[in-house]
Amino acid sequence: MFGHTKSPRFRAALAGTLSAGLVFGLAACGGDDSDSGSDADASASAIDCAPYTKFGDIKGKTVTIYTGIVTPEDTPHIESYKPFETCTGATIKYEGDKSFETQVLVRARAGNPPDLAIVPQPGLVKQLVSTGKAVAAPQEVSDNVDKFWDKAWKAYTTIDGKFYGAPLGASVKSLVWYSPSEFKDKGYTVPTTLDELKALSDKIVADGGKPWCAGIASGDATGWPVTDWVEDFVLRTSSPETYDKWVNHEIPFNAPEISTAFDAVGGYLKNDAYVNGGLGDVKSIATTTFQDAGLKILEGQCSLHRQASFYAANFEKGTKVAEDGDVFAFYLPGKDASTKPVLGAGEFVVAFADRPEVKAFQTYLSSDVWANTKAKLSSGWVTANKGLDQANLTNPIDKLAGGILLDPNATFRFDGSDMMPAAVGSDAFWKQSTAWITGQDTKTTVDNIEKAWPK
Incomplete structure (x- = not known):
């Protein structure tokens, strides 16, 4: 997204994911700065500092990190830095700001960037690189990403041949929410193919139910849940390669493959027999908030709701x-x-300084050591770092998402509209998809979005 950060969606997703439950404290780290000397000594001795010796002498140095992750979601992040601080003697200065997406660009352009920033979209990374202030990632970080992540992740922040940002956390969007008790009572089984998903939907209709509930209202960002549906179906009705060409505008938005994906989504969302359980007709999707839409599952008014892992909150x-x-x-x-195919999103760590202590902390955040430390601290957090021990994930949705992300057969792709120009990704795609839900035909929809693509 060149010029947009999809902040309404990102903030809702992030807040939902992280506030689903937080587990504070780290056995290796003990308490906070108010601990007594003996407690601090005991906690320090409990940490295995061997992984940190490679960072050399950075005692007394300070690294600043800037992010949109704010209180209380910032606590597990700050806690996860403690082993690094204890073992190296460096200090990490954390700054969370709700206006991060705007202010990080302002600061970079003004020549006052942080040492590191946690950036929620590849498009914003590209904008930061264009300021001339971002610094390419050190070799150690590049090596960690090669070792621990699917190669698609590295490509998202490789700009003009230079790699800038290691992935951090991730979310899975390719999920369908359901009631386990309803499935058990009615003899439904979890589908393993698209044909089975369609057959399940038809079975629910035959049993007198409305299979799907959906909502796309999200203030200024209304329409974004449809974009996720379409992106998921481009991956399924075409291929990841077609998806990449579409996102990069190597094929037009109104290419036949994209119309096919819209029509496949329409088979669910624009089908009066399928939607909108407990909420109204097809048009009610446009006025139902994405937060409320899936709640009807608990009332038995619908059976299925497609939404990301953050929806648990x-x-x-x-x-x-x-x-x-x-x-x-x-x-x-x-x-x-x-x-x-797996549709998802995530964050990336971008540097604006290359001092030894900054490189060291950047390397730590790209490591399996940090991923496992963070997983133990956060309920509602997952990463695609292959060094993650999934036993450290603390709740069932985290375990489900982690299993999907780390499945060797998975083909991950980042949210497409997050990588499109602002005029498309956070404007025409959202607005035209909303018009499509309320009655506009597919051809008009994709043609209008194509016209919005910057020349």
């Missing part, structure tokens, strides 16, 4: 989100059981 406190709970999710299947 939208259910009321006390709702058991688990395979044997009140609500859970399954992977949105591919064409067949062997193909596993």
